[in-house]
Amino acid sequence: MPDVKASAAEQLASAMPLELPARLLIVEDDSSLRALLKKTFAKESEVLQAANGQEALAMISKERPEFVITDLMMPVLDGLQLIIRARRTPLGACLPFLVLTAKTEEQVLIDCFRHGADDFMLKPFSIAELRVRVSSIYLRHRIARDMNPLTRLPGNQVLKQEIERRVANSTEVAVAYVDLNHFKEFNDAQGFDRGDHVLGLLADLLTDYTQRQPLGEVFVGHLGGDDFVVVLPMRLVQQMADNLFREFDLATAGLYKDHERAQGFFRAHNRRGVEVDVPLLSIAIGVVSTQRRGMNDLRYISQVAAEVKHMAKQAGGNHLFIDRRIECP
Secondary structure, rough: OOOOOOOOHHHHHOOOOOOOOEEEEEEEEHHHHHHHHHHHHOOEEEEEEOOOOOHHHHHHHHOOOEEEEEEOOOOOOOOOHHHHOOOOOOOOOOEEEEEEEEOOOHHHHHHHHHOOOOOEOOOEEEHHHHHHHHHHHHHHHHHHHHOOOOOOOOHHHHHHHHHHHHHHOOOOOOOEEEEEEEEHHHHHHHHHHHHHHHHHHHHHHHHHHHHHHOOOOOOOOOOEOOOEEEEOOOHHHHHHHHHHHHHHHHHHHHOHHHHHHHHHHEEOOOOOOOOEEOOOOOOEEEEEOOEEEEEOOOHHHHHHHHHHHHHHHHHHEEEEEOOOOOOOO
16 A cells, blocks of 8 residues: 655645646556545546556557556556557557556566556555656656657647746747748758758757757747747847848758859759749748737737748748737737
């Protein structure tokens, strides 16, 4: 049974709200412990229950939990075999698993990690520490899913949280949508490897700029493709844009021949096989501010930012367009 004595984890749990999975699967053959674990998480999560690994596999397929807490020693199918089999399925391949065990042998624990366990806790355990561990693993998994695999920058969910945090602190937030002009044509003509190289260059330039600013001042994320977002104070927007335009042009100069740079375009065949002039890559930045009255809905921020980014793209070449309207339309 769990240890109920006070701990640092209990103090942490009482000091701050924990973010826990909406749907949690408990796999435990001890019915009393299973009931205790259900009670532990029932306030924040829908708690599913299974008495062995075989039942758990069926529930993972049918109920699609977001997290699994499993005992190691169980009848029918034990916790290790549950993890091994779940990892071979699409729904279980990336599912976070926390193992509960009374076994302390190093090889047993190594086997758990080798086959895909995210963490383990030895029995007896603290309920408060268990809750903190589940929250920590769950958040790490969610952030990892949100991270762009090419640039390793955070995606939509983390950006949303960053904007919400700044708005809640009554901080003026400029949200800059950064997009590459003619990237699709470049990618088609030059190939995916060179396209990925350009995206990596842009990500590095944005990250480098962020790191040159005071800690926490500028935040950058990657929504996918050539869509990037920078969250920063409005006073830094022009500086950021000028810096990005200059450094991007220098970084991409080697992608073109001398005459292509001189004429400002390269020739390529479009998807219909027709030879066309493709302008050199450039950057469009559309910026909105949360200080504008009525701009407190993130979905609306995204909508307006997309509109101003479109205005920047229409201008052609490196261009910054800032939405300076005071009222929402």
